[in-house]
Amino acid sequence: MKGDPGAFATYYPTLLRYVGVAVGLAILMYGVYRLLRALGAKQESATGFSLILPWIVGFVIFTAFPIGLSFYLSFTEYNILWDSPKALEDKLFNYKRALSIKVVELHEGERPIQVLGTMSGNTPETVRYRELAQFTFRGKHYVLGATDGYFLKGVWLTLRYAVISVPLGMLGALGVALLLNQNIKGVGFWRTLYYVPAVLPAAAVALLWFWIFAPNRGLINWFLKPLYALLGVEPLGWFTDASLVLPSFIIMGMWGIFGANTVILLAGLKNIPKELYEAAAIDGAGNWVKFRRITIPMLSPALFYNLVTNTIAALTVFTQQAFIPTNREDGWFVNWFIYNEAFNYGHMGYASALGWMLAVLVILLTLLIFRSSSAWVFYEGARRQEGGA
Amino acid sequence: MTKYLRSAVLLLLVAALLPLVPAGTKALAQDKVTLRVTNWAGVDEAAEFQAIVDEINATATDFELVYEPKPDDYYVQLQTQLAGGTAPDLFWLDQNHMAWAYQDVLLDINSYLEADDRGAADPADYYPGVWQIVALNNGIYGLPWIAQPVVLYYNKDIFDEMGMDYPTAEWTWDQFQQAAIDLTNEEHYGFILNSWPPIHMFIWSMGGEVVSEDLQTSPIDTPEAIAGAQLYADMIYNPECCAPEEVIAEEGNAEMFKAGRVAMFMGGAADDLDRVEGLNVGVSPVPQDVNGGNTTFAWTAATVINADTENPDLAYEALVQLTEAIQNWKIVSPRISQTTIEHLVASEPRKEANAEAILAAVPDMRALRIIPRQDEWDTIFWEDFQDPLFHGEDSVENLAADARILLEDVLPIE
Numbered sequence: 001m002k003g004d005p006g007a008f009a010t011y012y013p014t015l016l017r018y019v020g021v022a023v024g025l026a027i028l029m030y031g032v033y034r035l036l037r038a039l040g041a042k043q044e045s046a047t048g049f050s051l052i053l054p055w056i057v058g059f060v061i062f063t064a065f066p067i068g069l070s071f072y073l074s075f076t077e078y079n080i081l082w083d084s085p086k087a088l089e090d091k092l093f094n095y096k097r098a099l100s101i102k103v104v105e106l107h108e109g110e111r112p113i114q115v116l117g118t119m120s121g122n123t124p125e126t127v128r129y130r131e132l133a134q135f136t137f138r139g140k141h142y143v144l145g146a147t148d149g150y151f152l153k154g155v156w157l158t159l160r161y162a163v164i165s166v167p168l169g170m171l172g173a174l175g176v177a178l179l180l181n182q183n184i185k186g187v188g189f190w191r192t193l194y195y196v197p198a199v200l201p202a203a204a205v206a207l208l209w210f211w212i213f214a215p216n217r218g219l220i221n222w223f224l225k226p227l228y229a230l231l232g233v234e235p236l237g238w239f240t241d242a243s244l245v246l247p248s249f250i251i252m253g254m255w256g257i258f259g260a261n262t263v264i265l266l267a268g269l270k271n272i273p274k275e276l277y278e279a280a281a282i283d284g285a286g287n288w289v290k291f292r293r294i295t296i297p298m299l300s301p302a303l304f305y306n307l308v309t310n311t312i313a314a315l316t317v318f319t320q321q322a323f324i325p326t327n328r329e330d331g332w333f334v335n336w337f338i339y340n341e342a343f344n345y346g347h348m349g350y351a352s353a354l355g356w357m358l359a360v361l362v363i364l365l366t367l368l369i370f371r372s373s374s375a376w377v378f379y380e381g382a383r384r385q386e387g388g389a
Numbered sequence: 390m391t392k393y394l395r396s397a398v399l400l401l402l403v404a405a406l407l408p409l410v411p412a413g414t415k416a417l418a419q420d421k422v423t424l425r426v427t428n429w430a431g432v433d434e435a436a437e438f439q440a441i442v443d444e445i446n447a448t449a450t451d452f453e454l455v456y457e458p459k460p461d462d463y464y465v466q467l468q469t470q471l472a473g474g475t476a477p478d479l480f481w482l483d484q485n486h487m488a489w490a491y492q493d494v495l496l497d498i499n500s501y502l503e504a505d506d507r508g509a510a511d512p513a514d515y516y517p518g519v520w521q522i523v524a525l526n527n528g529i530y531g532l533p534w535i536a537q538p539v540v541l542y543y544n545k546d547i548f549d550e551m552g553m554d555y556p557t558a559e560w561t562w563d564q565f566q567q568a569a570i571d572l573t574n575e576e577h578y579g580f581i582l583n584s585w586p587p588i589h590m591f592i593w594s595m596g597g598e599v600v601s602e603d604l605q606t607s608p609i610d611t612p613e614a615i616a617g618a619q620l621y622a623d624m625i626y627n628p629e630c631c632a633p634e635e636v637i638a639e640e641g642n643a644e645m646f647k648a649g650r651v652a653m654f655m656g657g658a659a660d661d662l663d664r665v666e667g668l669n670v671g672v673s674p675v676p677q678d679v680n681g682g683n684t685t686f687a688w689t690a691a692t693v694i695n696a697d698t699e700n701p702d703l704a705y706e707a708l709v710q711l712t713e714a715i716q717n718w719k720i721v722s723p724r725i726s727q728t729t730i731e732h733l734v735a736s737e738p739r740k741e742a743n744a745e746a747i748l749a750a751v752p753d754m755r756a757l758r759i760i761p762r763q764d765e766w767d768t769i770f771w772e773d774f775q776d777p778l779f780h781g782e783d784s785v786e787n788l789a790a791d792a793r794i795l796l797e798d799v800l801p802i803e
Binding site: 125215234 | 768
């Protein structure tokens with residue numbers, strides 16, 4: 001601020017810390033180098049280890065330690081404003097709170113909230129079961145309650161988003177990659193054009209889509225105005241109508257197909273040997289057979305990579321929801337739900353438990369994809385080795 | 390050691406030492422204690438705040454305020470700084486976030502106030518309905534710098550066109566509701582509600598409460614509270630008197646009033662609704678409550694001190710000076726002695742025409758009763774009571790009964 005000496009004095013301790021870190025790293029690098037040499041390591045490897053040390057230190061402090069700490073916090077009650085977390089009598093409370101469900105018979109005139117009751121056991125605060133759904137079974141009326149129905153709704157929304165948007169996105173990316181693989185004039189321009197969405201900031205893109213989907217002034221409803229008038233229906237409330245929240249996010253998610261996915265698939269297409277197509281043509285194969293029997297198998301490693309990365313991205317989607325407010329009752333993506341628990345409600349311990357449950361879900365689904373890969377992913381080198389054995 | 394490693398270590402050292410050159414010279418020149426202050430101000434407001442800081446710095450002999458505005462993600466940034474031990478010494482909190490006082494991150498200034506006879510440090514000079522946002526958790530956790538009462542803005546031209554008398558402080562809610570109906574035609578609506586103004590105000594006005602004084606209950610299912618909520622529910626989005634939801638979504642809330650599409654609008658006293666070019670606007674207190682007053686909602690905020698400040702004495706001194714200055718800058722001042730037309734007009738000359746009506750609303754304004762889990766309470770109040778009520782999902786009685794159970798789960802337990 002205007003060369004304010006006070007402002008500089010504020011910055012000064014930061015500078016000192018910066019200097020301290022740099023000097024400390026330098027000493028650590030030198031120390032590790034001397035230690036490794038003393039232990040008999042070759043000069044080359046001792047130098048290599050010393051040079052990657054700053055990255056390792058950064059990884060341990062800024063990634064590994066927070067991961068470990070969040071695991072510990074998931075078994076505690078912790079508000080970010082507290083000095084330290086509080087121990088929980090029931091160590092698994094946060095996990096139980098997220099997943100507990102209960103079915104109770106609902107009699108005439110009873111209100112669900114009054115009959116569902118609260119979570120039993122040693123809970124640090126009152127945790128109430130709230131209505132998730134009502135159903136009739138063998139003539140009796142029941143209410144299904146959950147201690148955190150919003151989380152379960154969030155998981156359901158996130159899973160549906162991943163299951164629908166990932167295959168759709170991959171199909172779109174494949175289609176675009178096939179188009180860009182044609183020998184057309186100015187192909188370099190088209191390739192650049194289709195990659196542009198990938199370099200735009202996610203926040204800007206989210207705000208752009210928010211405007212496109214705006215119920216009254218948005219681009220989509222403006223285009224659809226004649227159709228609405230023809231059918232005599234009200235304009236669709238894309239992010240406000242509960243049934244349209246998921247389709248809106250899925251349509252918005254298609255934006256990603258023009259980015260890195262297309263580039264990876266295009267690179268895969270370029271690597272398919274032309275001889276395979278020529279041999280197939282001699283055998284009388286048509287375009288569809290070539291695509292089905294040559295293109296897809298040869299492209300399967302790239303498709304597999306896209307499937308894994310896109311699934312992880314879909315399950316951890318955050319930015320779109322951060323910039324496009326929707327009703328929590330209609331479901332929030334899990335990551336956004338976790339963020340709100342941690343920073344808006346101060347439930348850092350609970351949010352950590354939710355984060356770990358999301359991590360387990362992501363790992364399980366990723367493992368499932370890996371397990372399935374032997375059935376559909378074709379590695380040319382691997383088959384050749386098998387054939388030669 | 391190879392030449393690569395030697396070069397890397399050397400580079401790190403040089404990079405580390407470079408910033409020390411100016412740091413060494415300037416740091417020595419520093420003889421005042423530096424105190425950091427932050428708020429959520431945007432560009433224009435930050436420039437005005439900086440001018441206040443500069444004025445204080447010019448006369449302060451033992452401290453130097455350094456201003457760090459945070460216009461985006463203010464509360465997330467601030468609580469992350471508090472958690473990391475790098476938060477500024479002083480900062481602004483709106484009334485909802487005064488709940489942080491329960492987490493022991495704010496300095497209790499009660500002992501300082503007792504030994505201070507300056508106006509800004511006199512609890513008796515603040516309106517009780519506003520002072521309650523800092524007087525909580527057995528201490529005093531800051532000084533309020535603003536208290537904007539909700540007032541009734543009305544479009545005189547529409548009233549004249551419809552041949553109706555202008556609103557007064559004596560209007561009852563029945564009169565108000567009828568006027569809203571009478572003022573509605575194809576050209577304009579009588580009134581507009583869109584979760585603003587807060588439903589709390591209507592409940593208070595009918596004699597109800599949303600949080601009891603001892604913070605132990607949320608009696609939103611009492612007949613008084615239900616009457617207030619019912620009044621709100623009867624009007625919101627009802628095209629007989631008020632703008633429908635889809636019209637508000639299309640045309641905006643305050644924008645509809647500014648465009649002459651709404652005859653009456655309840656807004657903060659500092660809002661610019663009475664200085665729209667081409668619009669002839671009057672201001673009145675909101676209709677009378679059941680006790681004959683004009684109970685209204687106050688949007689208020691306070692400057693607080695970080696409990697971990699290394700210089701609590703100087704931070705307190707800066708707090709009082711800052712508060713005094715801000716109370717002469719922002720309207721409406723939360724202090725009783727500053728409830729004068731002269732003071733209000735000196736702070737905001739553009740409010741001169743309606744200063745009297747604004748000040749008439751001040752004595753009956755009240756802020757929220759702050760509880761430790763304020764954010765959670767607010768969320769339940771919205772999701773389980775207001776939102777379904779506004780959309781006619783159930784009766785006020787049923788929603789209030791269910792919501793009360795949930796709301797009281799997050800109240801403090803004695």
